[in-house]
Amino acid sequence: MSVRKIAVLGAGTMGAGIALVAARSGYDVHLRDVSDDLVARGRRTLEANLAKGVELGKVTPEERDGALARLSAGTELKTAVDGAQLIIEAVPEDLGLKQDVFAQAAEFAPREAIFASNTSSLSIAKLGGGTDRPDRTVGMHFFNPVHVMKLLEVVVGPETSAATLAAAREVGERMAKDVIVVRDSPGFATSRLGVLLGLEAIRMVEEGVAAPADIDTAMTLGYGHPMGPLRLTDLVGLDVRLKIAEYLHTTLGRGAFRPPDLLRRMVHEGKLGKKSGQGFYRWEK
Ligand SMILES: NC(=O)c1ccc[n+]([C@@H]2O[C@H](COP(=O)([O-])OP(=O)(O)OC[C@H]3O[C@@H](n4cnc5c(N)ncnc54)[C@H](O)[C@@H]3O)[C@@H](O)[C@H]2O)c1
Known part of the structure; x- marks a missing residue:
């Protein structure tokens, strides 16, 4: 057709x-x-x-x-x-x-x-x-x-x-x-891997391992990713990422997909990333 x-x-x-x-x-x-x-x-x-x-x-x-x-x-x-x-x-x-x-x-x-x-x-x-x-x-x-x-x-x-x-x-x-x-399987070939990296990066911010910009730089310069996982989370939207994480946690049943408290808190506060002007970074309109 x-x-x-x-x-x-x-x-x-x-x-x-x-x-x-x-x-x-x-x-x-x-x-x-x-x-x-x-x-x-x-x-x-x-x-x-x-x-x-x-x-x-x-x-x-x-x-x-x-x-x-x-x-x-x-x-x-x-x-x-x-x-x-x-x-x-x-x-x-x-x-x-x-x-x-x-x-x-x-x-x-x-x-x-x-x-x-x-x-x-x-x-x-x-x-x-x-x-x-x-x-x-x-x-x-x-x-x-x-x-x-x-x-x-x-x-x-x-x-x-x-x-x-x-x-x-x-x-x-x-x-x-x-x-x-x-x-057809939860998170397909992309979100299943990409979201996992983003969630772990958020847990690292929570634990004070490094500042968001430094975690992102670790992945861009150290691993050749075009963009760090926290900046990407800001672009995708924290609310969108949270929903995906909740679904993957439920369906795949693995702790690694459990949404970090920091992610829930930021979504609750309206810090949704680029679209709201504030996420792990501040975005000019
Ligand atoms: N944001 C990303 O980077 C990204 C990437 C790939 C896939 N996705 C997926 O794409 C989908 C949309 O994500 P988004 O980031 O564009 O969300 P968004 O919140 O920016 O946009 C969703 C839009 O849908 C509208 N809407 C709600 N109910 C509707 C209805 N009944 N009829 C028509 N419109 C309605 C909302 O008003 C809103 O404008 C999600 O399933 C998400 O997982 C998002």
Whole structure:
């Protein structure tokens, strides 16, 4: 099946990024969130990204105009999914919420539409099981920032069909991503390792082993990581990381995934990282 229109549900960090890359790749895109303010915020992020791309000479003004012409955004779910061959949800990492979003989308989506989840960790089987189309449910795990990060982790549930996998792969390749295919298991191939490193770094801050910047430098200069685990946690969002850690702790049952108290405290205090202006670092708006 050939994908022409993509509906992106959730216009936060990831949804805005996925919509941007999809529109730049020639797809018609509808970006949806639950309030006008959130839709406007997503659109602003996306437009700012495009403007920056033009400024840096990475996007031509024609490409920017083309992408914006293919993009629409709003709060109406029916408008978002109407005529879409692919629906990508990027709402918060909560199984019940994501199941509800898919169930609501199924009321208006074309019968043949594929449901993809940008989940970082949750079971594709459980997400697909709650829909009328488990064979057309798949994980499409993009990385932040979506227009920069090359990886797309496609997650295949037990009932995901070969045709669905092929369609997800084709879309990823058209978005110029390197696609890996991973079996549906908690945290897949990426979050399971990445989150573990982040949690241990937070425990080291808690124990006063070193300052956040020094822990990050240990990994960038000592191990050649492009970014330290605490800075990355700030970019991802501490709330997002906490949810993933809780899920991995429950499903994999290993102490190493237990969320550190410091992480819980910071989320409770609204220190969510870059998006709130404060995390392990202070971020200018
Ligand atoms: N932040 C990252 O670096 C990152 C990376 C890869 C994957 N993910 C995954 O992507 C998903 C989204 O993460 P995020 O960081 O973009 O979160 P976010 O909090 O920035 O954005 C989520 C958005 O979804 C919206 N939303 C909530 N309910 C909705 C509904 N019913 N319909 C439409 N929109 C709704 C919220 O209003 C919010 O704008 C999560 O599953 C997360 O695990 C995040």
